[in-house]
Amino acid sequence: MRFHLIARLSLSKSVDGDVISKEVENFNRYLDERSSDAKIDSWSIKENVLELSIVSGTKRRAHDILLNFRNVLSKNLGKSYRVGVRGIEVDLYEVRFSLDKKPLRDISIPFADLEIKGNNVRMILRETSEEFLRKNYVDRMIRLVKEKVENQYYEGKKEFWKLIWRSEEKEPVWNKDPTEEMIKRGWLVQGPTKGKWFYRPQLAAIIRAMEKIAIEEVLKPLGFQEVIESHIVPFEIWLKTGHLEGMPGEIYYVCEPRTRDIAEWERFIDLVKITREIPEDELRRNISLPKAGICYAQCPVIYWSLKGKTLADDSLPLLIFDRTAISGRYESGGRHGIERVDEFHRIEPVYIGKPEQLIELRDKLIERYKRVFNDILDLEWRMAWVTPWYLQQAGKVEVEEGYGEGVIGTIDFEAWLPYRGDRENSKWLEFQNLSILGDKYVKAFNIKAQKGELWSGCSGIGLERWVAVFLAQKGLDPENWPEGFRRYLNKLPEGIKTL
Numbered sequence: 165m166r167f168h169l170i171a172r173l174s175l176s177k178s179v180d181g182d183v184i185s186k187e188v189e190n191f192n193r194y195l196d197e198r199s200s201d202a203k204i205d206s207w208s209i210k211e212n213v214l215e216l217s218i219v220s221g222t223k224r225r226a227h228d229i230l231l232n233f234r235n236v237l238s239k240n241l242g243k244s245y246r247v248g249v250r251g252i253e254v255d256l257y258e259v260r261f262s263l264d265k266k267p268l269r270d271i272s273i274p275f276a277d278l279e280i281k282g283n284n285v286r287m288i289l290r291e292t293s294e295e296f297l298r299k300n301y302v303d304r305m306i307r308l309v310k311e312k313v314e315n316q317y318y319e320g321k322k323e324f325w326k327l328i329w330r331s332e333e334k335e336p337v338w339n340k341d342p343t344e345e346m347i348k349r350g351w352l353v354q355g356p357t358k359g360k361w362f363y364r365p366q367l368a369a370i371i372r373a374m375e376k377i378a379i380e381e382v383l384k385p386l387g388f389q390e391v392i393e394s395h396i397v398p399f400e401i402w403l404k405t406g407h408l409e410g411m412p413g414e415i416y417y418v419c420e421p422r423t424r425d426i427a428e429w430e431r432f433i434d435l436v437k438i439t440r441e442i443p444e445d446e447l448r449r450n451i452s453l454p455k456a457g458i459c460y461a462q463c464p465v466i467y468w469s470l471k472g473k474t475l476a477d478d479s480l481p482l483l484i485f486d487r488t489a490i491s492g493r494y495e496s497g498g499r500h501g502i503e504r505v506d507e508f509h510r511i512e513p514v515y516i517g518k519p520e521q522l523i524e525l526r527d528k529l530i531e532r533y534k535r536v537f538n539d540i541l542d543l544e545w546r547m548a549w550v551t552p553w554y555l556q557q558a559g560k561v562e563v564e565e566g567y568g569e570g571v572i573g574t575i576d577f578e579a580w581l582p583y584r585g586d587r588e589n590s591k592w593l594e595f596q597n598l599s600i601l602g603d604k605y606v607k608a609f610n611i612k613a614q615k616g617e618l619w620s621g622c623s624g625i626g627l628e629r630w631v632a633v634f635l636a637q638k639g640l641d642p643e644n645w646p647e648g649f650r651r652y653l654n655k656l657p658e659g660i661k662t663l
């Protein structure tokens with residue numbers, strides 16, 4: 165990787181070439197002594213304008229050298245000649261680096277033009293203000309170019325998927341879509357906005373029974389403690405977890421009013437009273453740009469709540485769960501039934517501990533989940549090893565040293581939906597997952613152990629999905645439900661009768 169920068173420093177007075185020559189010589193020697201791979205490779209001075217050409221390798225960036233030299237020069241010229249450095253103009257800043265693979269299509273990034281020949285990239289910065297250089301965006305821009313090229317090879321490829329376990333086959337009691345049947349029976353009503361539902365008493369009781377099973381059969385016996393978190397998540401948290409760049413198109417954004425002052429809202433109120441419509445322009449004037457979104461998954465806020473803390477050794481592994489925050493996701497064209505909705509109810513257990521503790525815990529969780537899906541819900545289901553986007557993105561799919569294959573990553577739990585077709589050829593539904601994420605999130609939030617390494621992980625228990633899978637295989641008639649489930653819900657509530 166090579167950096168080349170041409171810049172002009174304007175001085176408060178003209179300075180003799182010999183003086184500059186000395187300064188450059190000294191500075192280059194100073195760089196050399198620190199075995200830096202950078203130097204000022206040419207310069208010239210015309211009146212009070214000093215033009216510099218700086219080249220560097222990867223140890224220090226050319227712009228960092230420029231700012232460094234400016235400070236040294238300011239100090240020395242100021243002291244000896246009462247000359248100051250007034251401003252910096254960058255005429256050219258280019259970075260050359262090579263890619264592992266040739267791009268398949270043109271790519272572009274903000275703040276720079278890219279010239280790519282084969283595997284070689286020439287990135288010419290368009291934005292070169294001092295502030296921009298000071299913020300060190302250059303490295304992230306290089307990473308972004310590499311990532312975009314990598315992604316071109318990734319697109320269209322199927323997500324990594326490897327079966328690790330499957331239950332025996334179970335004969336379903338029917339092959340209808342439970343959502344449609346429940347709408348017909350009045351258990352379920354389409355919600356007031358896209359992808360939302362109103363669960364009437366029968367279905368509400370089934371969802372609550374699932375919640376109870378997850379808590380009583382899985383979380384409590386393993387010692388998980390309940391927390392209650394906010395379900396409005398500020399962007400700062402998602403900047404740290406990567407959700408903001410990972411799925412900005414799925415977030416439900418939350419705005420605050422610009423003011424609570426009723427006088428500011430007067431025109432809005434008047435317009436509503438007169439027109440009985442939403443005065444959109446007036447509304448826009450009175451709200452601020454969103455700084456937060458509705459919960460996407462519960463774990464980010466849990467990590468945030470522990471940021472900067474050192475966890476007591478004797479409390480590890482820390483086992484907590486939230487079942488209060490409701491998840492919002494803009495699923496758009498993917499919406500279907502109660503299984504892919506824009507608003508769903510999840511329980512999310514989060515575990516933080518030493519690597520060996522989490523590996524042991526994962527086995528215990530799987531054992532408990534198996535009991536639920538085999539003995540209580542009596543499902544036909546399977547587990548598969550998959551690689552979620554946040555690990556793909558980070559390039560962390562490789563096995564973490566020393567822990568063998570299949571430790572860091574995600575297990576998807578999938579079940580057959582008979583209404584989608586036969587078990588071999590139809591797409592099964594992921595109804596929950598379980599991840600061990602290494603130190604990604606504890607690092608992002610600076611959560612530490614008293615000593616040694618700390619890992620974390622989480623499991624997303626989607627209640628709508630548990631219900632969708634159960635009803636798709638077992639039908640709506642409690643008579644046909646397995647004994648284990650009937651211990652939790654034997655009789656459905658009467659519900660709401662309408663004419």
Ligand code: ATP
Pocket residue numbers: 461493495502503504505506508510594595596597624625626627628629
């Ligand atoms: P999918 O691939 O089905 O979109 P996902 O990978 O986006 O799922 P995760 O982010 O891993 O899902 O969330 C974990 C769990 O949350 C899922 O296993 C599922 O139980 C639940 N879930 C996710 N999205 C939805 C949705 N739109 N409707 C209902 N439940 C959902």
Ligand code: ZN
Pocket residue numbers: 461462463464512622623624
């Ligand atoms: Zn999570």
Ligand code: MG
Pocket residue numbers: none
């Ligand atoms: Mg999804």
